[in-house]
Amino acid sequence: xxxxxxxxxxxxxxxxxxxxxxxxxxxxxxxxxxxxxxxxxxxxxxxxxxxxxxxxxxxxxxxxxxxxxxxxxxxxxxxxxxxxxxxxxxxxxxxxxxxxxxxxxxxxxxxxxxxxxxxxxxxxxxxxxxxxxxxxxxxxxxxxxxxxxxxxxxxxxxxxxxxxxxxxxxxxxxxxxxxxxxxxxxxxxxxxxxxxxxxxxxxxxxxxxxxxxxxxxxxxxxxxx
Ligand code: DC
Numbered sequence: 021x022x023x024x025x026x027x028x029x030x031x032x033x034x035x036x037x038x039x040x041x042x043x044x045x046x047x048x049x050x051x052x053x054x055x056x057x058x059x060x061x062x063x064x065x066x067x068x069x070x071x072x073x074x075x076x077x078x079x080x081x082x083x084x085x086x087x088x089x090x091x092x093x094x095x096x097x098x099x100x101x102x103x104x105x106x107x108x109x110x111x112x113x114x115x116x117x118x119x120x121x122x123x124x125x126x127x128x129x130x131x132x133x134x135x136x137x138x139x140x141x142x143x144x145x146x147x148x149x150x151x152x153x154x155x156x157x158x159x160x161x162x163x164x165x166x167x168x169x170x171x172x173x174x175x176x177x178x179x180x181x182x183x184x185x186x187x188x189x190x191x192x193x194x195x196x197x198x199x200x201x202x203x204x205x206x207x208x209x210x211x212x213x214x215x216x217x218x219x220x221x222x223x224x225x226x227x228x229x230x231x232x233x234x235x236x237x238x239x240x241x242x243x244x245x
Contacts, residue, residue, distance in 0.1 A: 026051065026145040027160075028240055029153035032167035033213060034201045035174030037224055037232060041167065042149035045236050047096065049147070054091070054140050056150035056157070057120065058100045059133050061111035062089055064119030066102060073115060080128040089136065121201060124151075125208040151205055154216035163243040165236060166215035169225040171198055 028051065030042045039055055046053035066087050067076055077083060090101040099108045110116065123129045130152075137157045140146055150157065154164035169177075175195035182189055205213040215221060220239055224232040 025141060025143070026162045026244060027141045027158050028147040029158050029161035029164045029216070029219075030147060030149040030167055030236075031151055031153050031155070031165070031213070031215070031219070033171075033174065033198075033205065035178045035198055036167045036169050037177065037229060038149045038167050040229060041232055041236055042147045044233050045240065046147040048233075048237055049145070049240065051145040051147050052093070052140065053096075053098060054137065054146050054148040055098050056133070056137055056148060056153065058091075058098065058108070058111060059089060059136065060124045060129070061116050061120040062100050062102050062107055063087060063123045063129055063133075064121075065107055065111050065116050067123065068115060068119055073119065076122060076126070080123075080126055084128060084132045087132075089133075091140070117201075121204050125204070125210065127210045130156075130211055151213040152211040154219050155214065156211050159216075163240050164216045164219035165222050165239060166219040167222045167224065167232075167236075169223060171195065171202060173225045174198055 028045065030038055032038050043053045088103045092099045092101060099106050134157060141148065141158055148158065154161055175191065175198045179191045179194040222235065
């Protein structure tokens with residue numbers, strides 16, 4: 021792995037504010053922001069479209085070569101293309117979230133996405149957000165941050181976002197979903213969600229987004245100078 025480029029690995033559970041913070045952190049340093057969850061979501065969407073929403077096919081390796089994934093950037097926003105089609109919005113549905121979690125537990129899928137993620141870090145300075153960036157994808161990352169917050173606070177933030185978008189989902193449902201996703205992500209056999217030994221733990225439960233951002237900026241500055 022090249023040491024030429026700077027890599028900030030930002031891992032943590034769903035709803036910790038990773039994507040917002042990773043994006044703003046990348047902007048602050050002029051690095052490329054890579055949302056790796058979008059890649060898993062896109063593979064999930066592919067299988068939904070193929071009619072496998074309830075049960076993934078047995079031999080995923082037969083299907084994966086058909087999946088052409090590309091990341092592009094428009095006005096600093098990451099867009100994800102599935103076989104040339106921009107699916108950046110469609111991968112955000114609750115069904116796509118569930119399928120992303122299902123496909124992300126499959127070793128074939130993780131292996132399929134590994135090189136794509138490493139190639140991006142080989143060729144750019146990146147802030148990469150995910151679950152296993154510091155542990156598996158970029159074990160030599162310049163900075164590893166494990167971003168977390170209590171499940172209640174993360175559910176609360178997600179609930180407010182959903183309500184703003186007009187959703188009628190209850191706080192209890194959001195919390196239950198959050199806990200289920202935490203459980204799935206941290207108990208799968210392959211690349212479970214856990215902090216890398218050399219990661220810096222950043223708990224944002226008591227911090228606003230702005231406070232968290234300046235905290236992360238200081239952490240990164242401390243590592244790159
Ligand atoms: O961060 P997100 O909610 O968009 O991620 C969607 C799913 O993909 C989530 O269940 C965890 C999984 N994921 C993963 O296993 N590894 C990553 N590097 C990123 C996401």
